Amino acid sequence: MSADFHKPTKFSTDKFESYESGNDPATILRIAHDTAHSLVDRVRDNPEPDIVERLVEYTDTHGIDALAELWARSSPRSLPGALWRIYLLRVLINQDPEGTSTLFQxxxxxxxxxxxxxAGASMPTGPAEIRDLADEILRGVFRGDFAVALDRAASFCRVAGAGAASIADDSDATAAPERASELTSRALRYDTTAAELTACARLWRRGELD
Structure with missing residues (x-):
C-alpha cells in the first residue's frame, strides 16, 4: 500500500514562482481549473471535519508533486493558482518551522x-504556532470565508517578508552579504505571493476567481 504514495518532496524557497511539469499546457490548465473547482465546491458544500483534515494533511503523506502537476503552472490569479500557493506555503512552513517563525516574529x-x-498567529510565534497557523489557513479554504483564508495567507506572506527584509539588514551590518542577499530574495518572493493572494481574494469576492 505504501508504494502507492509519493514520498513528500523537499522544496526550496525558490519554488514560489514556478514548477516545470507536464507536456501539454492546454490539457494541464483545463485539468487544473476543473479539479480546483470540483475540490473546493464539493468540500465547501459539505465540510466534514475528517475530510477537511485529510485535505490539510494531504502533502504530509503524498508529497506536493501531484498538486504541482495539477496547479503549479496555472495563473497566480486563478483558483488553482491560489490553492497551489497556499499548499506550497504550508509545505515550506512545515519544512522549516523554526526559521519561518523567526521571520514571522x-x-x-x-x-x-x-x-x-x-494572519492570526498566536504571539509570541514559535515553530508550533507557525505550524498551527499554516493548518488553520488551509482549513479556511474548505470552510468559512474563502476570501478570508486568502487574506490571512497574504498577510502571513507580508509579515514574513518584512521579517526577512529586516534580518537581511542585520546581515548586511554584520558583513554577511550572501545571507542578506538570500533573505532579500525571499522577502521579494513573499511580497509577490502576498500580492497574488490579495488579488485572488478580491476576485473571489466579486465571483470572478476562475
Whole structure:
C-alpha cells in the first residue's frame, strides 16, 4: 500500500514562482481549473471535519508533486493558482518551522500594519504556532470565508517578508552579504505571493476567481 504514495518532496524557497511539469499546457490548465473547482465546491458544500483534515494533511503523506502537476503552472490569479500557493506555503512552513517563525516574529515586531493580526498567529510565534497557523489557513479554504483564508495567507506572506527584509539588514551590518542577499530574495518572493493572494481574494469576492 505504501508504494502507492509519493514520498513528500523537499522544496526550496525558490519554488514560489514556478514548477516545470507536464507536456501539454492546454490539457494541464483545463485539468487544473476543473479539479480546483470540483475540490473546493464539493468540500465547501459539505465540510466534514475528517475530510477537511485529510485535505490539510494531504502533502504530509503524498508529497506536493501531484498538486504541482495539477496547479503549479496555472495563473497566480486563478483558483488553482491560489490553492497551489497556499499548499506550497504550508509545505515550506512545515519544512522549516523554526526559521519561518523567526521571520514571522521579526516581521510582527517591525511592522506597523494590521497584517500580523489578520494572519492570526498566536504571539509570541514559535515553530508550533507557525505550524498551527499554516493548518488553520488551509482549513479556511474548505470552510468559512474563502476570501478570508486568502487574506490571512497574504498577510502571513507580508509579515514574513518584512521579517526577512529586516534580518537581511542585520546581515548586511554584520558583513554577511550572501545571507542578506538570500533573505532579500525571499522577502521579494513573499511580497509577490502576498500580492497574488490579495488579488485572488478580491476576485473571489466579486465571483470572478476562475
Amino acid at each position: 521579526r516581521g510582527s515586531d517591525v511592522m506597523t500594519t494590521i497584517d500580523p493580526l489578520v
